[in-house]
Amino acid sequence: MTTIKDVAKLAEVSVATVSRVLNKNGYVHSETEKRVAYAIKQLNYKPNDVARSLFKGRSKMIALLVPDIMNPFFPELARAVEDMTKQHNFTFVLCNTDDDIDKEMAYLDALKQKSVDGIIIVSSTISADNISGMGTPIVALDRILSSSLSSVTVNNYVGAKEAVQHLKAIGCKRIAHISGPENVSNAKQRLKGYLEEVQDEEWFLPSYIEQGEYHFEDAKEATKKLLTTHRDIDGLFVANDLMGVGALKAAESLGIKVPEELSIIAFDGISLGETTSPALTTMAQPIYQAGAKAAEIIIEQIENQHSFVTNEEFSVKLVERQSTKFGRSSL
Structure with missing residues (x-):
C-alpha cells in the first residue's frame, strides 16, 4: 500500500x-x-480518511437516520440528502432505525465514535435528552424533535385541513381519519387539522378515528374496522400515502368502490401513489426540496461552526387523482 x-x-x-x-x-x-x-x-x-479526520478534526461524513426504509417516502428523502452532501464532498451514511430507541442510540454512539460531522434525524422516539451530549450538529427532518434544534418540516396542520376541505367540497358527508403514531409531531398536527374541520359536525364521533401507525398493514386493518363499524363513511383522510395504499386495499377487500362509494385522500406525494389503482389523491410534500434544505442547513452549521436554530416549513399542495370523486390528474 x-x-x-x-x-x-x-x-x-x-x-x-x-x-x-x-x-x-x-x-x-x-x-x-x-x-x-x-x-x-x-x-x-x-x-487515509481516518488520519485526515484526526488531523483536521473532521470526517467529511454526514449521517441520515430514518425510521423505516421500507416506506418509499424515506428513500426519496434520502436521495435528496445524498445529492446535496455529495455536491459538497461529504460522504453520506444512511441508518435505518426501525423507530427503535435502542437502535437509534447505538447508531448515535457509533457515529460519535467515527467523528461524524453532522447528523440529520427523522425519529418518532428520540428526545432532546437523548441527544443533548452529542456535541455534533443535528438537524431534525420531517418532524420536530426539540425547540433547540434546527428543523425542516411542512405545514402538516394546514395541509390536513385542506385535505378534509377537499373531501367536503366533493360532497363527502361522513369523513373519517386514519392517523399516524400518537407521539409523532407531524401525525399530531395532521390529526389536529382533521379535527378542526370535523369536530363540530353533528355527525362526528371519536370512533371515526383509527390509528394506522404509518404502516401499510396497520392502516389496512384500521380501515376495515372503520368501514365495517361505520358503513355511512364516504370520505377518508389518511395521514400518509403508504397507509393510503393500505386503505385502498381494505376498501377493495370489502367490496367498497373507490371513489364511487368512498373517496380517499392521503398525505406525502410519494411516487407509489401514482401506481395504485385507482391512483391516490394526496397532499404532496416537496420531498426532495425538504431533504436538500436539511442537508444545506447541516452543511452550513458544519462549515461555519455555528449552532443557530433554523426552522424551515414548506407548503404542501393538493394533487388530485382517481381515489376521490371527480378526481383528475394534476401532474
Whole structure:
C-alpha cells in the first residue's frame, strides 16, 4: 500500500509538505505543489480518511437516520440528502432505525465514535435528552424533535385541513381519519387539522378515528374496522400515502368502490401513489426540496461552526387523482 512517505520520496519533499498540500493548510510553492500532485497521481495514492479526520478534526461524513426504509417516502428523502452532501464532498451514511430507541442510540454512539460531522434525524422516539451530549450538529427532518434544534418540516396542520376541505367540497358527508403514531409531531398536527374541520359536525364521533401507525398493514386493518363499524363513511383522510395504499386495499377487500362509494385522500406525494389503482389523491410534500434544505442547513452549521436554530416549513399542495370523486390528474 502506498504511503505518504512514498509520495514525499518521489516528489523529493518532506512528509510535512505533502500533508500541507493534501490538507490545503499552510503555504506551499506552486512548483512544489505540482510535484506533489504528480507523485500522488503516479502512485495512485489515497489519503487515509481516518488520519485526515484526526488531523483536521473532521470526517467529511454526514449521517441520515430514518425510521423505516421500507416506506418509499424515506428513500426519496434520502436521495435528496445524498445529492446535496455529495455536491459538497461529504460522504453520506444512511441508518435505518426501525423507530427503535435502542437502535437509534447505538447508531448515535457509533457515529460519535467515527467523528461524524453532522447528523440529520427523522425519529418518532428520540428526545432532546437523548441527544443533548452529542456535541455534533443535528438537524431534525420531517418532524420536530426539540425547540433547540434546527428543523425542516411542512405545514402538516394546514395541509390536513385542506385535505378534509377537499373531501367536503366533493360532497363527502361522513369523513373519517386514519392517523399516524400518537407521539409523532407531524401525525399530531395532521390529526389536529382533521379535527378542526370535523369536530363540530353533528355527525362526528371519536370512533371515526383509527390509528394506522404509518404502516401499510396497520392502516389496512384500521380501515376495515372503520368501514365495517361505520358503513355511512364516504370520505377518508389518511395521514400518509403508504397507509393510503393500505386503505385502498381494505376498501377493495370489502367490496367498497373507490371513489364511487368512498373517496380517499392521503398525505406525502410519494411516487407509489401514482401506481395504485385507482391512483391516490394526496397532499404532496416537496420531498426532495425538504431533504436538500436539511442537508444545506447541516452543511452550513458544519462549515461555519455555528449552532443557530433554523426552522424551515414548506407548503404542501393538493394533487388530485382517481381515489376521490371527480378526481383528475394534476401532474
